[in-house]
Amino acid sequence: MKTIKCMMDHLYWADGRILDALEESGTKNKELLKLVRHVAVAERVWLSRLQGKGSAQYSLWEDAEDLTAIRTMFEENAEQYRVYIEGLEESELDEMVDYANQSGVPFRTSVRDLLLQVLLHGQYHRGQINRALRMESAEPVQVDYITFARL
Template sequence: METIKRMAEHMYWADERILDALEESGTKNKDLLKLVRHIAVAEQVWLSRLQGKGSTQYSLWEEAEDLSEVRIMFKENAEQYRVYIEELEESKLDEIIDYANQSGVPFQTSVRDILLQVLLHGQYHRGQINRALRAESAEPVQVDYITFARL
């Protein structure tokens, strides 16, 4: 459980850092804004599934109106994941969750694997955002776990 908690803290930190980098860059790249919003919405989708709720109300690939909307989403996600993880007993990590993906296809996945998906998914997309920032001659931001661990 401690590893999951630590990785979750990294996710909250990295979400905030990538958003700061996007704001500082002043980018108007709609694909980047859509991608950072996608990270936030995907976190919501998976939490909803972990809580036994549906996720069809979420649209994973809408454009972000502005980054303040995404910042609010990240803040709320961090608060809700902290509560969920804090209340989660280690014995429940291997419990199987039944859910449907956004297309309605049913799946069964353990709580552990869902949490790992959430924790790793954003890192993949933050790397894509950093690469695009570099291509726009903006400064990418360090979001590696080791950077977080050294704080």
């Protein structure tokens, strides 16, 4: 649990840093804003599944223009994940979760693997966002785990 908690703390930190970089860049790139919104919504989708709720109400790929609304979503996600993780016992990490993906296809996956999906999915897309910022001649932001660990 210690490792997962630490990695989740990194996720909250990295989400905030990438939002700061986007705000500082002043980007109006709709695809880039759609991508950061996608990360926030995906975090929410996986949390809903972990909580035994459906996720069909969430649309993973919608246009976004308001970084303030996206930041609020990330902050709400972080608070809800903190509550979820604090209530989670080590033994529950291997419990299986039944859920359906956004297309309605059923799956069964362990809590551990769902949490790892959340952690790795966001990191992948933060890398894409940083690359796009660099291509726009904006400053990318360091979001590597080791940078977080050194704080």
